[in-house]
Amino acid sequence: MRADSENLDPQATVFVVDDDAAVRDSLRWLLESMHLKVQTFDSAEAFLAVARADARGCMVLDVQMPGMSGPALFEECKRRHITLPTLFLSGHGEVPVVVDAIKGGAVNYLLKPCNNPQLLESVQAALEADETSRGVRQREKLLGQRLDGLTTREREILEQVVAGRSNKEVGRTLGISYKTVEAHRGRLMRKMGAASFAELLQMMLTRA
Structure with missing residues (x-):
């Protein structure tokens, strides 16, 4: 061994x-x-x-x-x-x-x-x-808990940004302002424990 x-x-x-x-x-x-x-x-x-x-x-x-x-x-x-x-x-x-x-x-x-x-x-x-x-199961459990902590609007924005849409495109799709998208995006990043968009994207791709 x-x-x-x-x-x-x-x-x-x-x-x-x-x-x-x-x-x-x-x-x-x-x-x-x-x-x-x-x-x-x-x-x-x-x-x-x-x-x-x-x-x-x-x-x-x-x-x-x-x-x-x-x-x-x-x-x-x-x-x-x-x-x-x-x-x-x-x-x-x-x-x-x-x-x-x-x-x-x-x-x-x-x-x-x-x-x-x-x-x-x-x-x-x-x-x-x-x-x-x-280790994989523990990470999946933590990710699930963090996703459960998002509001409905934050989940909507998360789906949009992970799909590659800009804040302006998200705003037009959801009928909200650019600044509102920015604010929600900042909060969801903190809740997800992601230091960057790349890290957030990796989390979601791993989950998929």
Whole structure:
């Protein structure tokens, strides 16, 4: 695992779900040796009993387990809005099942027995993906809150200026004066936390 793993979120946890105790113990030892937080579960049902939608980290799931399978657990997690990046541990005969799961959003799979360096690299990639996606969701939430704080007129002007229209063109379209447009534009820029029009445009393009 690369040295930059030390920069990952310290609250991120690798959730290992496998009915084989030897596999769970081996993965715990390997991951904890890299100073990662690990929680292990012997079944999908045991994981779901404590799973939280705001969990940080990633999941490492065995494909074939008694009761709910790994792919079925992955789908149930999506239904519950648990969006942890997921890595599957698969036997050779299970590859088609895992390929379907990857098409559904899983990040990777490894064939058993796992190569330790490859497993660690895959886990780190999953943890980094989770950190990135949470950052995006947080920015989207903040942007939504700022947009909700705009008045109806400010929203109208925002739509016009993002479409590339000048203050004079906005004024003619909305039937208000140039100075009124300027005043509203200044207020909406402050509310949106944008220091420039370019920054405001980038915010809106990212949201789109």
